[in-house]
Amino acid sequence: MVWWDRKNKATERPASAPKRSVPEGLFQKCTACQAVLDTSRVVEALRCCPACGAHFAMPTEERIQLVLDPGSFQEEDAALEPVDALGFRDTRGYGERLRLAQEAVGVSDAFRSGLGTIAGQPAMVGFFVFEFMGGSMGSVVGEKVTRLFERAEERRLPAVIFSASGGARMQEGILSLMQMAKTTAALARLRRAGLPYVSVLLHPTTGGVAASFAMLGDVILAEPGALIGFAGPRVIEQTIRQKLPEGFQRSEFLLEHGMIDAIVPRAELRQRLAQVLGLLCGGVP
Amino acid sequence: MLSPRHALDFERPIVELEQKIAELRAVGEAQLGQELQQLEWKAKRLQQEVFAQLTPWQKVQLSRHPLRPFSLDYINRLVPDFFELHGDRAFRDDPAVLGGLGRWQGGQAVLLLGHQKGRGTQENLRRNFGMPRPEGYRKGRRLLEMAARLRLPVVSFIDTPGAYPGLDAEERGQAEAIAKNLEVMAGLPVPIVAVVIGEGGSGGALALGVADRILMLEYAVYSVISPEGCAAILWKDPDKAETAAQQMRMTADDLLALGVVDEVLREPPGGAHRDPDAMAQTIGAAVRRHLDELSGLFRTSVESLLSMRYAKYRALGRFSG
Numbered sequence: 001m002v003w004w005d006r007k008n009k010a011t012e013r014p015a016s017a018p019k020r021s022v023p024e025g026l027f028q029k030c031t032a033c034q035a036v037l038d039t040s041r042v043v044e045a046l047r048c049c050p051a052c053g054a055h056f057a058m059p060t061e062e063r064i065q066l067v068l069d070p071g072s073f074q075e076e077d078a079a080l081e082p083v084d085a086l087g088f089r090d091t092r093g094y095g096e097r098l099r100l101a102q103e104a105v106g107v108s109d110a111f112r113s114g115l116g117t118i119a120g121q122p123a124m125v126g127f128f129v130f131e132f133m134g135g136s137m138g139s140v141v142g143e144k145v146t147r148l149f150e151r152a153e154e155r156r157l158p159a160v161i162f163s164a165s166g167g168a169r170m171q172e173g174i175l176s177l178m179q180m181a182k183t184t185a186a187l188a189r190l191r192r193a194g195l196p197y198v199s200v201l202l203h204p205t206t207g208g209v210a211a212s213f214a215m216l217g218d219v220i221l222a223e224p225g226a227l228i229g230f231a232g233p234r235v236i237e238q239t240i241r242q243k244l245p246e247g248f249q250r251s252e253f254l255l256e257h258g259m260i261d262a263i264v265p266r267a268e269l270r271q272r273l274a275q276v277l278g279l280l281c282g283g284v285p
Numbered sequence: 286m287l288s289p290r291h292a293l294d295f296e297r298p299i300v301e302l303e304q305k306i307a308e309l310r311a312v313g314e315a316q317l318g319q320e321l322q323q324l325e326w327k328a329k330r331l332q333q334e335v336f337a338q339l340t341p342w343q344k345v346q347l348s349r350h351p352l353r354p355f356s357l358d359y360i361n362r363l364v365p366d367f368f369e370l371h372g373d374r375a376f377r378d379d380p381a382v383l384g385g386l387g388r389w390q391g392g393q394a395v396l397l398l399g400h401q402k403g404r405g406t407q408e409n410l411r412r413n414f415g416m417p418r419p420e421g422y423r424k425g426r427r428l429l430e431m432a433a434r435l436r437l438p439v440v441s442f443i444d445t446p447g448a449y450p451g452l453d454a455e456e457r458g459q460a461e462a463i464a465k466n467l468e469v470m471a472g473l474p475v476p477i478v479a480v481v482i483g484e485g486g487s488g489g490a491l492a493l494g495v496a497d498r499i500l501m502l503e504y505a506v507y508s509v510i511s512p513e514g515c516a517a518i519l520w521k522d523p524d525k526a527e528t529a530a531q532q533m534r535m536t537a538d539d540l541l542a543l544g545v546v547d548e549v550l551r552e553p554p555g556g557a558h559r560d561p562d563a564m565a566q567t568i569g570a571a572v573r574r575h576l577d578e579l580s581g582l583f584r585t586s587v588e589s590l591l592s593m594r595y596a597k598y599r600a601l602g603r604f605s606g
Contacts, residue, residue: 079606080604080605080606081604081605081606082604083603083604083605085543085603086532086533086534088532088533089532090519090520090529090532091519091520108606138602139601139602139603139604140602140604142602143602143604146599168487168488168509168510169509170509170510170515170518170519170533171519172509172603173508173509173532173533173534173535173543174507174508174509174533174534174535174539174540174543174545175543175545175601175602175603176509177487177488177491177507177508177509178491178545178598178601178602179601179602180467180488180491181467181471181491181495181598181601182598182599182601182602184464184467184468184471185467185468185471185472185495185594185595185598185599186599187468188468188471188472189472189595191468192472206460207488208487208488208509210460210464211448211459211460211463211464211467211488211492212463212464212467212488213464214460214464215458215460215461215464215465216461216464216465216468228460229455229459229460230448230450230454230455230459230460230463230488231448231450231451231454231455231459235450235514236450236451236452236455239449239450239451240451240452244452248452248455249455257456257457257458258458259458259461
C-alpha cells in the first residue's frame with residue numbers, strides 16, 4: 001500500500017509521542033486513530049500503531065538497531081560535552097538544564113554519530129536525539145555533524161543523517177546559529193569531493209536544522225506524517241492569523257511540493273536506505 | 286534633527302533639549318548666545334551619557350529604529366552607479382531582498398546584496414518588512430553564482446527581522462532556500478564581506494551572511510531568534526524580551542567577543558540615523574579595506590581564500606572533551 005491511497009485519513013496525521021492516560025507502560029492511546037494499544041505490541045511494531053500505522057517517536061537507540069547491521073555501530077565523539085558559553089539563564093540555568101537532560105536521556109548531547117554499515121555498505125551515520133532538549137543544535141551537535149561530513153570525505157564514505165530537531169538551541173545564542181553555517185560548509189566540501197549524502201527526516205524537523213544540512217540531501221527521505229518546515233505551525237498561524245490546512249508541512253505535503261524524494265515507512269527504512277546508498281555509490285569507477 | 290514622533294523613550298529627553306535649542310535659535314536673540322552654547326553642550330553630554338550605558342534591549346530598539354538607514358540608504362551613498370537586478374528566474378521578484386551591481390565608492394565592481402526594509406506603511410508592505418520569501422533567497426543565489434563566474438567580490442548588507450514565516454513561504458521551501466544559500470556562500474570562489482547594519486534575524490539573516498569578513502555596526506544586533514520569540518518559548522512570557530535580549534548576548538560587542546564578528550563599526554553620536562552620511566563613510570572605508578585585503582588573497586590563491594573562510598566557521602562553537 002502506498003501512502004496516497006490509504007483509506008484511513010487518520011494515518012496521515014502526526015505521530016508524536018502517544019499520550020499515556022493509563023499506568024505507565026502497559027497501554028497507550030494512539031494519537032492518530034485513538035485506538036487503545038498494548039504498549040508491548042507497539043514496540044514490536046517498531047513504535048507504529050498496529051491499528052492505523054501512525055508512526056510514533058522512536059528512541060534513538062532503537063533507531064540505531066533498526067537501521068544499522070547488528071554490532072556495526074562504532075560511535076565517535078561521544079565524549080564531547082556541551083558548555084554554558086553564554087552563562088545563559090531563563091527560568092533555569094542552562095547548565096542545570098543540560099545536567100537534567102543528560103541524566104534523563106543518558107547521552108551528553110542531542111546527536112550520536114559514528115561509522116556503521118547498512119546491509120554491508122559502510123557509511124558515516126548520525127542520529128539526532130530528540131529526547132535531549134528537543135534535538136536542538138548547539139555547539140556539540142554542530143561539531144559532531146561537521147566531523148561526520150569531514151570524516152565521510154576523508155574515508156571516502158557516504159553520509160547519512162537522521163534528523164529530528166526543533167532547530168538551533170537558543171541557550172547557546174549566536175553560536176547555535178553559526179552551527180548552521182559550519183555544518184553546511186563541511187557538507188559543501190563533501191559534495192565537491194563527489195560523495196553522496198542521504199538525509200532522513202523524522203518527526204519533527206524544523207528551524208535551523210531544516211534550514212541547513214537536513215534539506216540538502218542528494219536524496220531526502222522522510223517518515224510518514226513527519227512535520228517538516230522552517231517555521232513551526234504556531235508561528236505561521238500567528239503570522240497569517242488563520243488556521244493552517246490539514247496536513248500542512250507534513251511529509252506528504254512536502255513530497256507533493258517537490259521538497260523531498262520519497263516517504264518511507266519505518267518497516268522499509270533499512271532496506272530502502274541500503275538500496276539508495278548502493279545506487280548513489282554505484283557510479284562508473 | 287530627530288522628530289520627537291520617531292524618538293525612542295531614551296532618546297526623548299535629548300530630542301526635547303534639541304528642540305528647545307532650535308526654538309531659541311529661531312528667536313535669534315543675541316544675548317542668548319552663551320545660554321545656547323551651554324544648552325548645546327548639555328544636550329551633547331546627555332546623549333553621551335545615555336549612549337554610553339545602553340542596555341542590550343535599547344540596542345535592539347535602535348537596530349529597529351524607524352529612521353535607521355537601510356541597505357539602499359548606504360548603497361545610494363557608496364555605490365554611485367548601482368544597477369539593480371531583479372528576480373529569481375523561477376517565480377517572482379522579492380522586494381525584501383536587494384541585489385545588483387556597482388562600483389564600491391566608484392572603484393572595484395562588486396555584487397551588492399542585502400535585505401531591504403521599507404520606509405512607511407506602503408513600502409513596508411511591498412518589502413514585507415524586510416522578511417524574505419524563498420524567491421528572495423533564490424534571487425540572491427542566482428546573483429552569487431553569477432558573481433563567482435565573473436570574479437566579482439560580494440558585499441552583503443544584513444538587516445531583517447527574519448525569513449518570512451508564512452504559508453506560501455513554507456510551500457515554496459523556505460528551509461531549502463536558506464540552506465542552499467549557506468552551501469553556495471560557503472564555497473563561493475570570490476571574496477565576500479557582510480555588514481550587519483540593523484537586525485540580524487536568525488537563519489533569514491545568515492542566508493545572505495556567510496562571508497570572509499563580518500562587520501557589524503555598533504548598535505546592530507544578531508541572534509539565533511528574536512528576543513520576543515525567545516521569551517515566548519523559554520519564559521512563556523513575551524514581556525521577558527528585555528531579559529532574553531540580555532541573556533542571548535546579541536550586541537555587536539558580544540559577537541566580537543564570541544569571535545563571530547571580525548570588526549565593530551562605531552556609529553556617529555546618537556546612532557547611525559543621526560548622521561547617515563558619516564555612517565556610510567565609515568562603512569565605505571572599512572569594506573574597502575577588507576575587500577582590498579581579500580582581493581589580494583583571491584588573486585594569489587582562491588583555494589587559500591576558501592580555506593580561510595572554512596577555518597573561520599570551523600572554529601565557531603564552544604564545547605569540552
